[in-house]
Amino acid sequence: MLNQVYRLVAARQFEVQTVEELMTPTDIVVRPTYLSLCHADQRYFTGNRAQTALRKKLPMALIHEGIGTVVSDPQGDFQPGDRVAMVPNTPTTTNQIVKENYLPSSKFRSSGYDGFMQEYVCLQRDRVLKIPANFNSEMSAFLEMVSVGVQALTQLKQTMDADQRVLGIWGDGNLGYITATLAKTMFADSQVIVLGRHQDKLDYFSFVDATYLVDEIPADLQISQAVECTGGLGSEQAIAQIIDHLHPMGTAILMGVSEEPIDINTRMVLERGLTLQGSSRSGRQDFKTAIDLLSHSDVTRERLQNLIGVTGTVQTLADVTAFFEQDLANYWGKAVMRWAV
Ligand SMILES: NC(=O)C1=CN([C@@H]2O[C@H](COP(=O)(O)OP(=O)(O)OC[C@H]3O[C@@H](n4cnc5c(N)ncnc54)[C@H](OP(=O)(O)O)[C@@H]3O)[C@@H](O)[C@H]2O)C=CC1
Ligand SMILES: O=C(CO)[C@H](O)[C@H](O)COP(=O)(O)O
Numbered sequence: 001m002l003n004q005v006y007r008l009v010a011a012r013q014f015e016v017q018t019v020e021e022l023m024t025p026t027d028i029v030v031r032p033t034y035l036s037l038c039h040a041d042q043r044y045f046t047g048n049r050a051q052t053a054l055r056k057k058l059p060m061a062l063i064h065e066g067i068g069t070v071v072s073d074p075q076g077d078f079q080p081g082d083r084v085a086m087v088p089n090t091p092t093t094t095n096q097i098v099k100e101n102y103l104p105s106s107k108f109r110s111s112g113y114d115g116f117m118q119e120y121v122c123l124q125r126d127r128v129l130k131i132p133a134n135f136n137s138e139m140s141a142f143l144e145m146v147s148v149g150v151q152a153l154t155q156l157k158q159t160m161d162a163d164q165r166v167l168g169i170w171g172d173g174n175l176g177y178i179t180a181t182l183a184k185t186m187f188a189d190s191q192v193i194v195l196g197r198h199q200d201k202l203d204y205f206s207f208v209d210a211t212y213l214v215d216e217i218p219a220d221l222q223i224s225q226a227v228e229c230t231g232g233l234g235s236e237q238a239i240a241q242i243i244d245h246l247h248p249m250g251t252a253i254l255m256g257v258s259e260e261p262i263d264i265n266t267r268m269v270l271e272r273g274l275t276l277q278g279s280s281r282s283g284r285q286d287f288k289t290a291i292d293l294l295s296h297s298d299v300t301r302e303r304l305q306n307l308i309g310v311t312g313t314v315q316t317l318a319d320v321t322a323f324f325e326q327d328l329a330n331y332w333g334k335a336v337m338r339w340a341v
């Protein structure tokens with residue numbers, strides 16, 4: 001099958017390329033409909049990655065958050081027109097111990113492999129999940145980020161000690177908001193506290209138990225477990241504060257991506273017996289858990305809908321470039337484009 005793939009060829013420059021798709025007889029073809037932007041895409045769009053990474057990965061179609069409608073399923077499990085979530089991680093092997101999203105052999109879309117900015121996306125059949133009819137499409141477009149939050153909180157549950165009293169989430173942006181929303185159901189008995197840099201962003205977290213500006217944290221605040229959702233150099237300050245406020249033997253899940261290595265006060269990590277655990281991306285099971293969790297909780301879906309920020313329809317590559325620029329200037333929420341290119 002010939003396909004039109006919309007690839008980033010250099011910073012702020014997209015090009016359409018025609019590609020011969022090598023499909024297996026069981027692959028499912030999906031027409032993307034709503035695509036959501038991630039920080040990782042913006043780092044490629046703006047060229048804010050090391051030259052070696054850009055040389056290795058471009059040209060490449062961006063976007064790893066999105067939904068679409070099924071065009072064809074050779075096995076008939078899905079009907080044409082079914083609305084589905086697309087899982088961007090594509091494993092090439094299985095492993096008894098290592099999860100699919102941590103296997104170096106897995107291919108992750110929009111990080112070295114073509115993302116969803118395509119006319120049609122051809123997916124292995126276990127990379128497609130049906131979206132319930134009562135899910136809003138724009139919210140569903142960022143289900144991948146919700147699945148990333150599920151992965152992080154699942155890892156936290158597996159690693160942490162028995163103290164669940166107070167969960168501290170550093171970061172008042174998209175990932176912090178999604179993680180806090182999920183924490184209210186996945187850690188229903190815990191006090192959820194969000195720590196951020198902007199009061200007007202923290203105001204959106206009205207459903208959590210407390211919020212603090214990071215320069216006004218009470219010295220005696222004690223956190224049982226922590227999640228870092230900041231990124232960039234902000235991660236360094238956040239991890240330093242987590243180390244200061246985390247209870248002895250607590251666990252911190254780290255999710256923010258930093259382009260440059262950052263300093264961590266390991267002396268205090270040792271002294272307090274802390275566990276720092278990385279969490280990156282997600283797999284099919286996290287998508288499934290996310291969809292199940294949202295199906296059973298109207299309030300969680302409604303809270304996530306409040307994260308829809310910039311929206312618009314894109315029909316040309318000029319529209320796509322303008323949409324990425326609009327997102328860069330946006331202060332709050334996820335940018336979701338209706339894909340009509
Ligand atoms: N591990 C994974 O799988 C994933 C990781 N990410 C990464 O997570 C990070 C956050 O993404 P996203 O939420 O979309 O980004 P946002 O920019 O929406 O949110 C980050 C927020 O954290 C604030 N912040 C910065 N430093 C601190 C700090 N020390 N303490 C508290 N808050 C702080 C920022 O403020 P200000 O703007 O003023 O700096 C900003 O408001 C990015 O690095 C992204 O790449 C995203 C998706 C998946
Ligand atoms: O956003 C993410 C997952 O949703 C990851 O942070 C992203 O995949 C990291 O990729 P890269 O190494 O290309 O920056």
Ligand SMILES: [Zn+2]
Nearest residue numbers: 038039040064
């Ligand atoms: Zn992402």
